[in-house]
Amino acid sequence: MTAIRRDIRFLLNDDEIRLEAVGPNDTLLDHIRLARRLTGTKEGCAEGDCGACTVLIGRLTEKGLRYEPVNACIRLLASVDRCHVVTVERLAGPHGLHPVQQAMVAEHASQCGFCTPGIVMSLYALWLSVPEPGEAEIETALQGNLCRCTGYQPIVDAARAACALGNPAEDFLVTGREAIAAKLTSFDGARVEVEKDGARAFLPADLEDFAELRADMPEATIVAGATDVGLWVTKEMRDISPAIFVGHLTELKEIAEDEAGLTLGAAVTYSEAAASIRRMFPHLSEFWPRIGGWQVRNMGTVGGNIANGSPIGDTPPVLIALGARVILRHREERRILELEDFFLDYGRQDRKPGDFLEAIHIPRPAPDTLNAAYKISKRRDEDISAVCGAFALRLDGDTVASVRIAFGGMAATPKRARGVEAALQGKPWTEETVAAAASAFAGDFSPIGDWRASADYRALIARNLLLRFFYETSDIGEPVRLSAMPVPEAAGWT
C-alpha cells in the first residue's frame, strides 16, 4: 500500500501552503482571489481564453525547475501540488517595478488595465526565457491574452523594450532556483488524497499507482491539463469527483525519439512536445503553435486532445495522417490501436471501463513522404478549428504511390477521406487528378454547419485544402500560403 498524504502542498509566491480541504472542482484562481485575497489576478472568462488570470507555475522536471504561464481560471487547485505559483503581486520588489512593468508603463501599454496583470505575467515568462524576442515570439507569448483597449501595439513595444531593462539572471526565480527546487522536492511524492464536502481528488504517486487507481475507479474523471475538464467545472458546473490527476506523473511525460518514430506519454503537454514535433515533423512547425494559446499549450496534453474524443481537436487528424497509434492500458494490460480506430462515433471511443491512454506513438515518416497540415479558423491564433486537414503523400515518379488524408471538423469524429484517397491512388499527381478526386469529399464527409463554419464552407475548404496541398508540392512559382507572403518592411513613416 502506497503512503498517502492528505493535503496538497505548494508554494504561492514566498509562502508555503498546505491545504487539506481541497475538492477536485476547486480552481487555482478562486483560491488565489478568494482565499488569499491576491486580487491582481483577474477572472475575465473562466475558460482559459482571455488570459486575465495568467500566473506562472514552476514545477520540477527532469531538466530542473521549469516555469510556464498558465490560466489560473481552469487550472484546478489540486494539480498545483509540488508546484510554485507566482502571481503578479510578487513581481514589483522593494526597489520598484519589474522591468516588464516599467516597460508597460513607459509604452502606455495599459488602458483599462484589467487584462494588464495577465499580460505582464505572459511577458514576464517571455522575458525570463527569451533574451531578445522577435515579433513572432512576442505574438506567440501574447496568443493567450486578450486586450480590448490598446490594439496591442504598445504591448508588443513593451515586450521588446523590457529586454533592455534588468537582467533575468538576477531575477528572484533564477537566484532562488535552488532553494525553491529544494522546497518543492521536500513535499514528498506520495499519493495524495484530498477531499472537500465529499468530493475527492487523487494524485497517484506514480504510473503503477495510477493504473491501479484507475482500474479500481473506472467512473473517475481523469484530469491531465484541465483545458477541457476545467470548463466542465467552471461553465457546466459538473461535479468531476472522484477525479484522478495525472499531469504530474513523470512516466506519462516521457518523450522518446528513435528510428521508429516519436512516442509521447499521454500527459506530455503541447509545449513539452513542441521541440520533438518540430524536429521530426517539420511540416508541423507552423501548425503546432496554433493549437490553443501559449497558456493552453503549457497545460493541455496531446493525450487529452485524443482521449476527449472531440471531432474538432487539432491533433487527431494530423496524427491520423501520420499513422499514429495509441497505447491503451488497463492495469498491466496494454492494447495498441490505430488512432483512427480509437474514434468510434461522436462522444464514443474504443475504451473499456478502467482503460486509460498511456502513450501515443507516431511513426517516423519515410524520407520521401510529402506532409502537410492545415488549420482553418476564424482567427489565426487561439481559435478552435472550423476545419483541420492533414495530408501524407508518397509519389513514385509522378504517380501517387500512397496517400493518407484526414480531417477534423468534417464529421462526428476525426476521420480519413478514404474516397479521396482511393481516387488519388495510382494516378498521376496533377491538378486534373486532384480536381477530379476532390469531388469524392462529398462521399467521405457530410459536414454540419455551426457558428464556426457553414456546411458549404467546410465542404469547399476540404476541396481547396487538397488543392493547396497539390500547389505546395508542385512548383507553381508563387506563394501558396499567407505565411509565405513577404511581410512589408517595418519601416513606415514616423
Next chain:
Amino acid sequence: MDLKIRGSVHTPEKHDSAEKHVTGRADYADDIAAPEGTLHAALGLSGVARGRIKSLDLSEVEAFPGVVGVLTARDIPGVNDVSSTGRHDDPVFAEEEIAFHGQPVFAVIAETRDAARRAAKKARIDVEELPHVIDVAEAIEAGYPNVTEPLTLQRGDVGPALEAAPHRLAGTLRVGGQDHFYLESHIALAIPGEDDEVTVVSSTQHPSEVQHMVAHVLGVPSNAVTVAVRRMGGGFGGKETQSSLFAAVAAVAAKRYGRAVKLRPDRDEDMIATGKRHDFLIDYEVGFGDDGRVLAMSGDFAARCGFSADLSGPVTDRALFHADNAYYYPTVRLVSRPLKTDTVSNTAFRGFGGPQGVIAAERIMEEIAYALGKDPLEVRKANFYGTGERDVTPYHQTVTDSILERIVGELEEDADYAARREAVLVHNASHRIVKKGIALTPVKFGISFTATWFNQAGALVHVYNDGSIHLNHGGTEMGQGLFVKVAQVVADCFQVDLDKVKITGTTTAKVPNTSATAASSGTDLNAMAAKAAAEEIKERLVAFAVEAFDVPPEQVAFEPNTVRVGNTRFPFPEFIKKAYLGRVHLSAAGFYKTPDIHWDRAAGKGRPFYYFAYGAAVSEVSVDTLTGEYRVDRVDILHDVGRSLNPAIDRGQVEGAFVQGMGWLTTEELWWDEKGRLRTHAPSTYKIPLASDRPRVFNVRLADWSENREPTIRRSKAVGEPPFMLAISVLEALSMAVASTADYCVCPRLDAPATPERVLMAIERLKGEGQKE
C-alpha cells in the same frame, strides 16, 4: 524654481493608474474588500427565445445548500423596470412574457457565488413557446413593429433626382453586430444603509442613471441611493444602460436581506443577457454622374434592436447622421427602421450607430468606383464636402470645419498610396492564389450627444489647506484616460505639478445628475466643468490676494507651483494656507454645457453637433483565395484630435479603436441558432483580435497641426469613437482583393463581418457571376 509644471496639458502623461494596472493594485469592483457577511447573487436565465411562463418552480433552488433566498418580479418593491428611456419596456425580471433567450427570470442569493450559480440551474421554468424572430430581414417579413419612432432625414426630392441621374444602382449591405467584450464583466456590489439608503458599487459608465434606476426599482427617491465607480475594466458603451439591471438586483437583495450583495455574472451570462452593437440591414439606391459624384441617395436603415427600445432610438438616429460620412449628397432621403426582434435589447457601442451609417456611405463610394472603373479614392475625393458650397448635411447642418482634404492629401502622400495601389494591381495580375487589396477611407464624426440635454457636466474641486487638490467630476474612467486628462487641465489651471491633484472615483454623492460617459464627450464636458470649478477658486484666491496684499489683480499670477503677488512669490501650499487663514472658500462646483447646439428631431433639422472630428486610414491586405484567410499587411492612419490634451492617451485611443473596429468587420461574429440562442457567447467562440491580428506595419499619426475651431477645452477634440470607423478601410481592402478574382468588374458587396468564410464565399459568388456573363 521649475520653469514648467510636470504633467501639464498637451504633454504625453502616463495613465494615472498605469503603475497600479501593471502591479495588479488597481481595484476593480470585484477586488474591493467586501463587507463581512456579503452574499452573492446569480441570475436565472430563460432557456427559450419567446414564450409565456406557465409556471415557475424555484423550490429546488431555494432548497440548495447555502441559498438564502430567491427573487422574482414579485419581490421588487418599486417598479420592475430599468428602461433608460422611460418606456417601461425593460423588466428586471420577466413576468409573464419571455422576450429573448437568456432573459433574467429570477435571481438566487446565496452565501457563496458558487452556490448561487449551482442553485440557479435547479429552476424549473415551464414555458409555452411562441414563434420567434431573430434576424432583421425576418422581422421585416413578419411585419414586426418598431421599438421606437423611426427618423427621416431628407433634403430635396430624391425620387426625381434618382430618375434623372445618368447612372443609378441599388444594393443591400448586411452589417453584423458586435459584443463589447470589455475584459471586466458587469458587476455590482450593493451595501445596505440606514432607512431606505443603499450604496452600490457598479461597473458603469452612467452612475446617475444607475442611481435613478435603482431608486425606481426600490421605490425610493434618488437621494437614498449612492452609486460609485472608481474604474471599469472597459466599457465601450456596454456599461451605459446595461449596468442598471445588475445594480438593481444587488440592491433589492441587499435591502431585503440586510446584507451586502454582490452580483457578478459569468462571462457567458454577461454576453447572453446584455445588449450589443446593432446589426443593420441597409438598402441603398444611388444616382451619380460620370465623374462619380453622387446626385441622389436613398437609404433604408433597418436595425436589429431586440425586444425593447433601450438606446435604439438615438443609435439608429446616429446611423442616419453618419450615412453621409464625409460626402455631400445633393438630394437625399434616409430612413431608420428600429425593428423589434426576439433577441437581447441592443445598446450603445463605441460609435453608437455611426459606424453603420459610415459603412453605408463607403459602400456607396465603392459601388460607384466599380461601376465606373475608377479608383475608389478618386470617387471619394469627388464627393467630399466643399467649403462654402456643397457643404450642407442631410440634417441641414452646414459643415464649416472640414480638414479632410488636407488629411487625405497628407496621408496619401505619406503612405505612398498611389504607388502601392499600382503595386497591388501588378501583384494581382501575376498571382492567382494570394491576392492583395488596398483602400483609403476617411471619417468625419459629429461630436455631441444628439439628445441635447445630455451635453452638460459637473465637477467638484477642493483645495485643502496644505495646498493639495482633490478632483472629482461626473465622468467615469473605463481606460480611456479621461481622469488623467481632466487632472492635467486642473493642474494647468492652478499651475501645480500633476501629482498635487488627487484623482478620485466617480460618485453620485459628489456630482449629481451627470450624463453618461459616452459619445466621446467625456473630456470635452468634464474637463470644462473642472476648469470652471478651478477658475472659480482661482478668482477667490486672486480677490483674497488683492485685498490681503493690496495689489491690483493683474499682479497676482499663478506660476509653476508658485503664486506671485506683486514681487513676492509664495510656494503654492504657503499661499493656500494664507488664504485659508484669510477664510477663503477653497471648494467649488463647476458646470459646463455645450453652447450653440440644437436639434429638432421632428423636422430633421438643426445643429446637433458642436464640431466634427476627422481622420483617414490606408489599409493593405493579403487574401488567400483558396480559404478566405487574410492578413492585414499595413495600415497608415492620420487622425485629427484637435490640439491634443495628451498625445500618448489620444494615440492609444486611435490605435485601440482601429483594432476594435477591425474586429467588428473581420472575425467577430454573433451567431444565433434556430432556437434563438446566441452561440458565440464566450471568447472560445467569439473572436476579438489578438496581438497577431494587428497590422504587420501600423503607422499612426495625430494631425498635430489641427486645432478645434470651436473653443473646446484647450482646442482639443473628442477621440473615443471617431477612429473606430477607420477600420472600414480594412473591409474595403479585403473587398478589392476579392474583386481582383473577377478582374474588378463587379463590386463584391462584401458583408460584415468579413470572416474568412464570408470572403471565400464572396470569391465563389464572383466566380459564378463571371461565368454567367
